[in-house]
Amino acid sequence: MSKAMELIVAGYVKVRDRRALTELLAHRREMLAQLQAVSGVTTEKAVIAIQDEVALIEAGLKELAPPPGG
Template sequence: MKVRDRRALVDLLAHRRKVLAQLQAVSGINPENAAKAIQEELAVIEAALEELKPPPGSLELAPQIRTVA
C-alpha cells in the first residue's frame, strides 16, 4: 500500500467497521457479499497500519485506534 497516512488509515478503518455494523443490522436483505468485501477491506487496512508501526524501541507513540460499533 502506498498510503503512509496513519490517521487516514485509522479513520478509514473506523468508517468501514461502522458500515459493516450497519450493514449487518439491516433486515430484509442478504448483506453477505457486501459484508465479505468490507471484511476484506478491513484486513488490508489493518495490514497497512501494522506496516506503519514504529520499530521496537523507537520513541514514536502510535495513535489510539477507536473501535466504532
C-alpha cells in the same frame, strides 16, 4: 478484494499517513456494523467485502507501526 482499496491503502502506507488509514478503518467498521444490522435482505457478499477491506487496512497500519523495542 477491490484493487482500488489495495491501491488506496498502499498509497497511504507509502506516504506514512496513519491518520488517513485510521479514518478509513473507522469508516469501514461503521459500514460493516450498519450492514450487519440490516434485516430482510442478503448482505453476505457486502459484509465479506468490507471485512476483507478492514483486514487490508489493518495490515497497512501494522506496516506503519514502529518496530518492537524501537
